[in-house]
Amino acid sequence: MAVGFVGLGVMGGPMAGHLLAAGNELVVWTRTPAKAEPLVASGATRAENLTELARACETVVVCVSRTEDVEAVVEGLRPGLQEGALIIDHSTIAPAAARALATSLAADGVSFLDAPVTGGSMGAKAGQLTVFCGGEPDVYQRAEPVMAAYSKRTALVGPSGAGQTMKVANQIAVGGALLGLCESLAFAQRAGLDLVQTRELLAGGAAGSWAFDNYGPKVLARDWTPGFSIANQRKDFGYAREAAGEVGAPIPGVDLVDSLLAVLDEEGHGDWTTAALFDLLARGVKPA
Amino acid sequence: MAVGFVGLGVMGGPMAGHLLAAGNELVVWTRTPAKAEPLVASGATRAENLTELARACETVVVCVSRTEDVEAVVEGLRPGLQEGALIIDHSTIAPAAARALATSLAADGVSFLDAPVTGGSMGAKAGQLTVFCGGEPDVYQRAEPVMAAYSKRTALVGPSGAGQTMKVANQIAVGGALLGLCESLAFAQRAGLDLVQTRELLAGGAAGSWAFDNYGPKVLARDWTPGFSIANQRKDFGYAREAAGEVGAPIPGVDLVDSLLAVLDEEGHGDWTTAALFDLLARGVKPA
Numbered sequence: 364m365a366v367g368f369v370g371l372g373v374m375g376g377p378m379a380g381h382l383l384a385a386g387n388e389l390v391v392w393t394r395t396p397a398k399a400e401p402l403v404a405s406g407a408t409r410a411e412n413l414t415e416l417a418r419a420c421e422t423v424v425v426c427v428s429r430t431e432d433v434e435a436v437v438e439g440l441r442p443g444l445q446e447g448a449l450i451i452d453h454s455t456i457a458p459a460a461a462r463a464l465a466t467s468l469a470a471d472g473v474s475f476l477d478a479p480v481t482g483g484s485m486g487a488k489a490g491q492l493t494v495f496c497g498g499e500p501d502v503y504q505r506a507e508p509v510m511a512a513y514s515k516r517t518a519l520v521g522p523s524g525a526g527q528t529m530k531v532a533n534q535i536a537v538g539g540a541l542l543g544l545c546e547s548l549a550f551a552q553r554a555g556l557d558l559v560q561t562r563e564l565l566a567g568g569a570a571g572s573w574a575f576d577n578y579g580p581k582v583l584a585r586d587w588t589p590g591f592s593i594a595n596q597r598k599d600f601g602y603a604r605e606a607a608g609e610v611g612a613p614i615p616g617v618d619l620v621d622s623l624l625a626v627l628d629e630e631g632h633g634d635w636t637t638a639a640l641f642d643l644l645a646r647g648v649k650p651a
Numbered sequence: 652m653a654v655g656f657v658g659l660g661v662m663g664g665p666m667a668g669h670l671l672a673a674g675n676e677l678v679v680w681t682r683t684p685a686k687a688e689p690l691v692a693s694g695a696t697r698a699e700n701l702t703e704l705a706r707a708c709e710t711v712v713v714c715v716s717r718t719e720d721v722e723a724v725v726e727g728l729r730p731g732l733q734e735g736a737l738i739i740d741h742s743t744i745a746p747a748a749a750r751a752l753a754t755s756l757a758a759d760g761v762s763f764l765d766a767p768v769t770g771g772s773m774g775a776k777a778g779q780l781t782v783f784c785g786g787e788p789d790v791y792q793r794a795e796p797v798m799a800a801y802s803k804r805t806a807l808v809g810p811s812g813a814g815q816t817m818k819v820a821n822q823i824a825v826g827g828a829l830l831g832l833c834e835s836l837a838f839a840q841r842a843g844l845d846l847v848q849t850r851e852l853l854a855g856g857a858a859g860s861w862a863f864d865n866y867g868p869k870v871l872a873r874d875w876t877p878g879f880s881i882a883n884q885r886k887d888f889g890y891a892r893e894a895a896g897e898v899g900a901p902i903p904g905v906d907l908v909d910s911l912l913a914v915l916d917e918e919g920h921g922d923w924t925t926a927a928l929f930d931l932l933a934r935g936v937k938p939a
Contacts, residue, residue: 458842481856493856518852520844532839532849536858539831542904547824550891553898554746554816556808561820564806568769568781570824572860603838610841613937616830619907649901 365390366509367420369413369436371398374453374480375426377487381513382424383407392416417443422509423450429598430456437464446472451506453494455479455534457602458527459609461497465523474502477523478510479530483591491515495533497526531606534599538620540574541637548582549644558583578638590636593624597633600624622650653678654797655708657701657724659686662741662768663714665775669801670712671695680704701727710737710797717886718744725752734760739794741782743767743822745890746815747897749785753811762790765811766798767818771879779803783821785814819894822887826908828862829925836870837932846871866926878924881912885921888912910938 368379371393379402383389389407391399399409410416417423417440425436433454440450450473452461461477468475475498482492494510494517496503503519510517520529547570551561562583566575581590589595600621607614620640627635627643656667659681667690671677677695679687687697698704705711705728713724721742728738738761740749749765756763763786770780782798782805784791791807798805808817835858839849850871854863869878877883888909895902908928915923915931 481858483857493852495852516852516855518848520848520852525844528842528844529839529849529852532835532842532844533853533856533858535838536831536835536853536860536863539827539829539834539904540858540860541827542830543824543827546827546902546904547820550823550895550898550900550902551817551820553900554820554894555898556813556816556820560806560808561817564781564783564804564808564817565821565824567804568821569771569861569865570769570821570828572824572828572862573857574860575824577857606842607838610838610843611935612838612841613932613935614834614838615907615911615938616827616834616904619903623903644901647899647901650903 364421365408365419367392367410367416367423369393369416369423369425370427370454371402372426373484374487378424378426378453378492378513379407380405381490382509385512387512390416390419413439414443416440417448421445421448423448424453424509425450426453428454430460433464434460437468441471444471444473449474449476449502449505451476451478451509453478453480455530455599455602456527458524458531458606461527462524465498474498474505475523476502476506477526478506479526480514481530481533487513494518495520495526495529497521497524497528527602528606530599531603534596534603535614535617537574538600539616540572541578541640542616542620543570543572544574544578545582545638545640545644548579549641552645581636581638582641585642587632587635587639587642589634590638592634593627593637593639594633596637597621597624597628619650652709653696653707655680655698655704655711657681657704657711657713658715658742659690660714661772662775666712666714666741666780666801667695668693669778670797673800675800678704678707702731704728705731705736709733709735710739712739712741712797714741716742718748721752722748725756729759732759732761737762737764737790737793739764739766739797741766741768743818743887743890744815746812746819746894749815750812753786762786762793763811764790764794765814766794767814768802769818769821775801782806783808783814783817785809785811785816815890816894818887819891822884822891823902823905825862826888827904828860829866829928830904830908831858831860832862832866833870833926833928833932836867837929840933866924869924869926870929873930875920875923875927875930877922878926880922881915881925881927882921884925885909885912885916907938
């Protein structure tokens, strides 16, 4: 039976392409029909609407943006979903929303796996994503062969919602590493150090990080094209605040980085990559 | 002519040992005489005082703690220093203090290289330190063969003070990475994720860092033995604040991490390793 794919953006487009290349019969739906054209040209079928897609597919992969987008997609799919169907959601949404969707779909006999990804657009293109999965072990096992088409690593990290909780933990750590990179390079520039040498020396030692290796070159080039946008990072920080609030975890680093990115956002630069935090700090802007 | 070494602590002890093992005639002085005994047993000479050490050595390596310690050592050496002598200072001190020492010593015909190290006690033991050097190129070239005994990498990063400025940039980045690690793992624990799995999954992706690889295991073991102590990190943050203030660079991440480490310090845990920031956040303590 066909695999359905909903959401063909920067992440979903290449992921769906890998599913097609792996020999799956693929039915797609996306808000912007033009985005489906390359896949349709390669043999995918475009569904007229979400309900029709759900009727044609036992497994539906979702890769959209926000909690409310996933909820809307599920409502669209629902009338067509068969008992025993499986929804794999690769969107990053609030852990509590993922738990609620799993509960609500279970009442209809539909399985839901929250499965946010890391690895960015490069990882999606290369089929080398890492997937944090929350759900029942048998649901995870059903999803594994599908996700294998575009991931280098999948891990079941707990019950429904736990995949999103792991993604929150990931984004909290990403925030700290981003701050360390941008704050140190902005200081170095103001203090007259050579930035190329600074990035290279710091990357090789106790200050080193994925951010130093991957965002550092963007800072040196003052290249603020995403990458991962400030708007998306702030969306994820919103879910982090929600999840941290539920368990009473302090996340002062997220609060700080978000307050700084908010300045860039308000300046109209929400579509810049997060490494543009360097630009703000290099200008000497302090948190409010 | 002999090489002098002042300060035989956790860092200086092994560094001096490498100099001796490399075949140098070594004269040592340290505040706690017992610390010199293993080196004396291996062939080093213990100087009665700093002035005597300066008389016996054209090159003096210093590895002590704070700005005021280096200033006191230089005052002790000064009466014995010969014109043309070289002081290599591996302590982490304020950039402005390093510049002032270089200027003051230049008036006596003595060269001074500020040369703070990274790589920690493990790097010192293995002779694999990285050294950030500030000074004149000819002074750096004179120091290189000495530093080669205990470093994997040395770099001249600018004029006097620039080595310390690079160390400040390094410690700023270390602060952000530390925060990312401890804040994400403290959240993960409160949210019920498996910490071993969380550390391993996050370390391999966009959240990854030297801190995740090296301090992560200490967090999992709740092992707060240094490593790099909270007191030392806060000392370096003090120099970072001083240097950042001089050039008008905002360092909100350092301010935040220091305010959190201050709580542990005030609880009497200044000798714990910095990764103990996890313990504070896991208890739900928020910044003041």
